Amino acid sequence: MxxxxxxxxxxxxxxxxxxxxxxxxxxxxxxxxxxxxxxxxxxxxxxxxxxxxxxxxxxxxxxxxxxxxxxxxxxxxxxxxxxxxxxxxxxxxxxxxxxxxxxxxxxxxxxxxxxxxxxxxxVNTVFQSYALFPHMTVAKNIAFGLEMQQLPVDEIDRRVAEVIELVQLQGREGRRPKQLSGGQQQRVALARALVNHxxxxxxxxxxxxxxxxxxxxxxxxxxxxxxxxxxxxxxxxxxxxxxxxxxxxxxxxxxxxxxxxxxxxxxxxxxxxxFVADFIGDTNLLIAEVLDADTARLYDGTVVRVPTGAPAGSTVTLAVRPEKLGLWHADAERDLRLDALTGTIRRVTFLGNAINYEVVAGERAPVELVVRQGNTPGIEHFADGERVRVRWLPGSVAVLED
Amino acid sequence: MAATVDPPRTQTPTPASAPDEPGLERAAEQAESRRGFLIGLPSLLYLVVLFALPLVIVVVYSFATRSRTGRTILADWNLSSYARLFDPLVLEIGLRSLWLALLTTVISLVVGYPFAYYLATRSPRVRGVLLVLVMIPFWSNFLIRTYAWRVILGRDGPFVRFLEPILGTEGQLLFTPFAVVVGLVYGYLPFMILPLYATLERLDFSLVEAARDLHATGWQAFWRVTWPLSRPGVVAGSILVFIPSFGAYVTPEILGGGRTTMIGSYVVRQFLSARDWPFGSALSVAILAVMLVAAVVYFRTRDREA
Structure with missing residues (x-):
């Protein structure tokens, strides 16, 4: 090349x-x-x-x-x-x-x-702007591709009727695109492409x-x-x-x-x-030092069970979603099946269906985490400045390549 | 400009912030429409004095009588000038004008459309340059440019020499309908290109992509999508070329050499050599009627597309 x-x-x-x-x-x-x-x-x-x-x-x-x-x-x-x-x-x-x-x-x-x-x-395309032909009716727009392929008229009629039903546009066949709402135009664009199979x-x-x-x-x-x-x-x-x-x-x-x-x-x-971790959803990115094949250590000293596959001593970036983290009082009993990190709540944001807690752990090189708790009945609410333990299942942490 | 006074809208419920007094609102609206009238006044006067009034004079003269000495008698109002419009010679000239104007329009469309399309699909910078090139001829005198065609089409010009095998040694291009149409197309082509360009430039080319995506060939996409959507430009351009071509005077005079008389020259002849002002006026009114029909066609098409 x-x-x-x-x-x-x-x-x-x-x-x-x-x-x-x-x-x-x-x-x-x-x-x-x-x-x-x-x-x-x-x-x-x-x-x-x-x-x-x-x-x-x-x-x-x-x-x-x-x-x-x-x-x-x-x-x-x-x-x-x-x-x-x-x-x-x-x-x-x-x-x-x-x-x-x-x-x-x-x-x-x-x-x-x-x-x-x-x-x-x-192949057929549904365009971003729909690109419906403004000078043709809905039915004519949909039939366009079939007419270009010179299908028999009765087959065109049958397939147009079929697809109009599929996208639920019955009764709008004679309208011009301009006379339709955005959602209806969207359906016409879809029907116009789909009718060609x-x-x-x-x-x-x-x-x-x-x-x-x-x-x-x-x-x-x-x-x-x-x-x-x-x-x-x-x-x-x-x-x-x-x-x-x-x-x-x-x-x-x-x-x-x-x-x-x-x-x-x-x-x-x-x-x-x-990029993928960041672009899709919210994510906590954590820098960690690899200890051995299965564990790594965060800046604040917390040891995390994560199979990195990287040589000991190298640094890796870990990603964990806010909703995969659980929040407990700092003095709560330890559950050895879970990894945990102890820190202080710095900010509480109410989202309606959930609550975001920003937790900071460590002094000299602080580790910052966002924890999202679903706003479900009976869930414990925490306040700014409270000492908390953040816990997660070891499998919920992803190791990033860059 | 809006010279009419808007009807007072005291019926409509006034929003809370508007003055409660209906008289105040009305006064403000009247002041506004007065200002609009004053702004429009100069153009209005200009049009009335220099356009509408002469037109009225022409219409009045068309019903007048010509004396034996060639004077116009503003009495004995009659329709005899209009009756002469159906004279075979006049009809022949009228039909020839119509035919040459239509031919000019069609040729301009065939030549201008591809160029306008090309123009509309270029990058903005190239467009600018090409548009200037289209308009440059306007910067020099139309008469001089038409005389230039006399040289180009003349007996010693390149066209006649090149076409000698076909035309023969006695053949000529100048002073033929061909020369007139060439001159008219040359003169009015920009009037075709510009409205076409304006329409095509606004065309959503994703519609053409959609047509291609829906299994149309390039030609089918053009005839089913591009052409119908560019029709307002086609109609506008055609009217703009047809109207001046139909009434053309300079081009048929210079390139037609009196052998291909068009109606414009015939009108001039009535006023200057024949000294038959009533008949010249009647001819002018007839031309106006033809153009009016063309204009009505244009506006109706445009309104229907909109």
Whole structure:
């Protein structure tokens, strides 16, 4: 790929993706990563996909997506999650065909599509702004894709009616997009894409323009529809809560790179990097010194049971979620199954469904922790300045790679 | 400017912070509308004195009579000037003007649309440069530019020489309808490009992406999405080219050489050489009527799209 390093060779990139040389590399990569030959075909497979845009500072190309390897399984609800500018939308646009990769291989169900125009790909997109055709009725908008594929009129009518029922837009067929509410427009956009029975449905932050209540309702609705139609959904979002709620698996991206792929629990409970731990949910980051294979020591001297796999004496960063921590009086009986740290409450924040306590332990190198206690009946409330013991199950601490 | 006095809105419930006295509110509103009228007054006077009044004079003259010596007698009001509009010669000139204006409009659209599209899809900096290039010709005199075409299309010009195998040695381009249309397209093309550009620049290109995503080819996406959504610009540009082309005087005079008479030249002839002011006025009113129809078409299309 050295020949793509120069600015202005963007055109050469996608061409290279089709050469047999790269195909050989592809097979080798598959062999090395131990992918079984008879494993089900992934819905989308990205291998070494890179996208450079011309004209950054000093006219250097801007790398939007950097050497991405990713398999999206058939039938799953897959989310690309990351802050704006992380490359998630560019990745989606490459799958859709609005951008051509500068390098790498892009396959949809085993078919190399990196250079195919959008109309020749078995995917459809729900756009962030919906992109509904303002000069057509709802029914015409939905029928557009089928008309372009020159399906018989009666089949178009049948499928349009079917999908209108699926998204519950009965009675709105004759309306113009402008006459619909945001949520209804959202449904039309979804129906317009789904009616084509795409192999993969791409969704680019489709709920971003809706208010909170409607967004939550649409999240459930989208999930219901996805389960009903069984199509692979690739969902781009910067909203971690949305990704956790809806996805079967999540890919967290930053700076054009893939940081971690996993199911929501994995991503949330076992973040691999500081960025993932920080971006998703609230987290306590603790610096610790490795004692042996299974224990490490925090700055305040607390010994934590955590299998780091790092050599003794090295420092590691640990991540633990505020709600995984329990709060007890400092003189409470020790439970040897739990790790514990003794400190003082510095601030109490009432959140409604929970209470946040900021606890500081240690004098010279204080360790700060946020503990979240659910606001459940009978729970003990603590006050500012109280001495407390923070306890947690050893397994709830994740070791970060950076 | 709003010269009409707004009806007093004493019926509407006034918010708590507004003055309770209805008279005060009304006085304030009247003062505001008075100020609006004063601001608009200069333009209003200008338009009435220099535009509406002459128009009225033309309409009045069109019903007058021409004396034998060519004077206009403002008496014996009649419709004979209008009857002469249906004279075969006049009809021929009228239809030719209509045909050449339509041809000019269509050619301008075919030439201008791709350029406007290109313009609208460039980066802001390139757009700026190209827009200036479109407008630069306006900075020099229209008459001079039209005379330049006489040289270009003339007997020794590059076009005639290049086309000699087709036209033959006796062939000519100048003083033909072709030359007139070339001159008109040249003159009015910017009026086509600018409204088209304004429409296309506002077009949401994610709609085109959506069409491509929904299995439309590039052409299908254009005809089903881009073209219908750019129609307000197409209509505006077409009207702006059609109206001046239909009434054109300078271009057919210079490039048509009296052989391709258009209605504008014919009107001038009535006023200057034939000294038949009533008939010239009637012709002008007829042209005005055609343009009015075009303008109505434009506004109705625009309102429907909005």
């Amino acid at each position: 050295d020949d793509h390093q120069l600015a202005g060779t963007l055109d050469a990139g996608p061409l290279a993706a089709k050469t047999p040389v790269l195909d050989t590399v592809t097979t080798e990569v598959a062999a090395v990563s131990g992918i079984e030959v008879d494993a089900p075909l992934p819905a989308v497979r990205l291998q070494g996909v890179t996208k450079r845009f011309p004209g950054g500072r000093n006219h250097d190309p801007v790398v939007a997506v950097d050497d991405l390897d990713l398999d999206i399984r058939d039938g799953e609800f897959f989310s690309l999650l990351g802050p704006s500018g992380c490359g998630k939308t560019t990745t989606l646009r490459m799958i859709a065909g609005f951008e051509y990769p500068s390098a790498g291989s892009l396959q949809i169900f085993g078919q190399e599509v990196g250079l195919e125009p959008p109309n020749k790909r078995p 795409p192999k993969v449905l791409l969704l680019d932050e489709p709920l971003g323009a809706l208010d909170l209540k409607l967004r939550q309702a649409m999240q459930l609705e989208l999930k219901r529809i996805q389960e009903q139609v069984g199509i692979t959904f690739v969902y781009v979002t910067h909203d971690q809560e949305e990704a956790l709620t809806m996805s079967d698996r999540i890919a967290v991206m930053d700076g054009g790179r893939l940081l971690q792929v996993g199911d929501p629990e994995e991503i949330y409970d076992r973040p691999r990097t500081r």
